[in-house]
Amino acid sequence: MLADLEELVTCESFSADHAAVARSGRVVAEQGRRLLGTPPRTLDIGGVTHVRWTFGTPRVLLLGHHDTVWPIGSLKTHPWSVEQGVARGPGVFDMKAGLVQLFHALASLPSLDGLCVLVTGDEETGSDTSRQLIEDLARQCSATLVLEPSAPGGALKTSRKGVSLYDITVHGRAAHSGLEPEKGVNAATELAHQLLALQTVAGTVTASTGPGTTVTPTLMSAGTASNTVPARAELSVDVRVPTAGAQEAVDQLVRSLRPHLPGARLEIDGGPNRPPLDAAASQRLFALAAEQADRLGMGPLTQAAVGGASDGNYTAGAGCPTLDGLGAVGDGAHADHEHVLTATLPARARLLAHLVGALR
Template identity: 65%
Template sequence: MIGDLEELVTCESYSADLEAVARSAKVVGALGRRLLGAEPEYIVIDGVTHLRWSFGTPRVLMLGHHDTVWPIGTLRTHPWSVVDGVAKGPGVFDMKSGLVQIFHALAGLPDLDGVTILVTGDEEVGSITSRGLIEESARGLAAAFVTEASADGGALKTGRKGTSNYEVQVYGRAAHAGLEPERGINAGVELAHQILAVAALGSGATTVVPTVLSGGTTLNTVPAQARVGVDVRVPTLAEQARVDRAVRELAPVLDGSRLEVSGGPNRPPLETAMSASLFALAQRVAAALGQPELTEASVGGASDGNFTAGIGVPTLDGLGGVGGGAHADHEHVIVAEMEPRTALLRGLVQAVLS
């Protein structure tokens, strides 16, 4: 397994570099072909390469992604290594170890009938080209198992917040800031009002965070335009709808100013009810394997599992590598946990298919 993980990690696959993603898809495809004895279907959408294997009538979806957040050349500063049982390298935790575990888990099954594997190439940038493919592959199935990295301490992810992204664009009127500022309509001041209004929409587990700001042209000009990006994370579909209505109902404060709101929901939440039965099953499988009692966590980050849960498919996430540091310099996987997690995944698939 470690050799296979090294092969995937050392083939860099930065989401924005479509040629790199295509090269990575070939490496992932070769790994699946060797372990499963079957060629994948290569699906290229708007230049992004995804892979899918299907065996018989689908009942279970194994879901992962092979793109990473790390720009090409990161291996020079974050080289592949295994030291004291800890593997490091770009994407090792998020989520190339999860891909290795999928293939090794399935390779140990006597029959793959009923299994579909989907490995997407744009998860880290919002799954813009793959969402339809994910929903098509998952619809009507008994279970979706997502081998994204585990939560802290190896916890499975039974809840994920849904995500929405907006841009609020403000239009005012330019004027000389020193000679006649009163003739202008200050888009920056209007934007400040809107930022406060947006930030006030957060409540409880729902976060609404103004992020990227821009506006104005020169130091001595009343800004005619300004904008802010807004990141929204919600625990329920009801909250996602509430925030969406509120953002679209934003109204200008300054006379003569004008607002435009773009964007909207990206991923629905993975609500814990969609994971409860599969987590209970995972606990039974782990106990039968003699593994320690499993733990669960709800997290703010989204994954492609949000899409499968959003169309009503029972979904269990966080079945991939155990370690830490996703998207960070200290990204790592604990090697000794790969075999037990692979066995757990294999047992889950067997239990659902039987």
Template identity: 65%
Template sequence: MNLGLMLQDLEELVVCESFSADHQAVARSAGVVADQGSRRLGARPETIVIDGVSHLRWTFGTPRVLLVGHHDTVWPIGTLREHPWSLVDGIARGPGVFDMKAGLVQAFHALAALPSPEGVCLLVTGDEELGSPSSRALVEDSARGCAAAFVLEAAADGGALKTARKGISTYRLTAHGKAAHAGLEPWAGANAAIELAHQILALGAMGDGATTVTPTVLSGGTTINTVPELAAVSVDVRVPTVGEQKRVDELVRALTPRLAGTRLEVSGGPNRPPLEEASSAGLFELAQRIAEDLGMPPLRGAAVGGASDGNLTAGAGCPTLDGLGAVGGGAHAAHEHTLVSQMPSRTKLLAGLVEAVLG
């Protein structure tokens, strides 16, 4: 692998800002990614625009292996002035360098190193950082029928591959009550805030082991001297298994009011299924064998709480291994960085995985 070329490609992607919420910036980024991929792979991608968001897909023959990445970042336009591209002492910095533009560079160079990319689909989405609202179906459809999905998200701490990811459910729980004057006749009202307080305690008790149920954003009431007629809470749920996702969903929907005159309204539900270790186990064993053959240090696996498009590929029934991208740290933070010395070996590992599955 030519590290010099890889670093040129990485700089090209990082200096093209691609804030998820700015569709024009994402479109410009898609053009840069398409040009770079075309140079490395000798083929133009299909550009797919859904709800104004630009996604790219390279398809070589009938896909049996899916590579998944995204080119959008969490960084608003102008961040590059505060955190410019830099390469000092083997550490690359800049918005999106770790999450996950280095992963895209590694994907291009891994496929370019194969005798042929026949049987591979490379999907690069433009809204993963928003939860893949427009690309979800695209990811799932691309995964169905494939023997393996390799996700180019950044590695976990120390370069560990991500062998499990928690599933996510999100809810909005609203308590409806009755307004009244808080000084003259508070008893004539039904306090939605007090009702919601009971429900928040019930929600907090639903967590179990690795499953977390976290009330987050609160709202309620209108004025200091009015009994609240409405109060609401957003809820973040992270689960290790499909069974746990179902259990929590049933509990949330079974909540009942505690105070007379109030009622509850639940919206939301499961957003991403978990990537369970059973989905990654075979591919992780394969990766360990390939790494050993390449003379790399022993690979570790890690279970993480954050989600990615790997949750979607696993949910579609495709064996999935995640975290094959950059080694470094600081995702979504000012100290985001990539250890460039690791890029060639991680690229060789990816190429070996693709070749082994295709073979």
């Protein structure tokens, strides 16, 4: 398993580099072919490489991704290593170790009939090219198992917040900032007013739908020169919501934003990206997984609700019971300390194999 993990980690697969994702897709396809005994179908959708295996009529969807947030060249600063039971490298935790566990788990089964394996190449950027494929497959299946990394301590992820993403553009009017600033409409100042307005959105939604909603301004830019009133300013906003009702309420409030300065104009793009993964969608599958963990002597299995989203949000939103976080045990997704505890790899693969067996 460590050799296979090294093979995946050392093939860098930054989401924005489609050529790198294509190379990674070929490595994933070959590793899966060797362990599953059959080549996959490689899908190029919008220039992004996805890999899929289908065995008979699918009833269980096993879902993962091979792209990472790490730019090409990250291996130079974060090299592959295994020391004292800890594996490190870009994407090792999120989520290449989950793919290794997936392949080895399925390789141990006497039959793969009824399974579909989908490994996408754009999860980290919102699954724009794979969402339709994911949802279509989920609607055909009675369960989805997601190989995203576990929550702290190996907990499975039984609830995920939904995600909405917005881009707010302020259109003002340029003017010389020294000679006649009064003739301009300062887009940066207008953007500041919108930042203050956004501060109230989460509180308003929480008061009406319950706690858990966050509205976070992230990227901002304004202006073109130090002596010019900015004619344009841009803001990206990340929204996390616990329920579909909260997601809809935020959307209405963001779209109701109005300019504060005379002459300014707002352009609001984006909206809901991933629906929430409600705990009810995971309840039965978690109980089954906990039962299998007990039989394997793995101790009590724990569960967690998390703010991050995954493609499991899409499968649950499509009406398919979904259990997430079945992948690696470790920490540091997207961070310098990203790592996997190697001793847990075989046990997690065994748990997955027994869970798949129980579902069929």
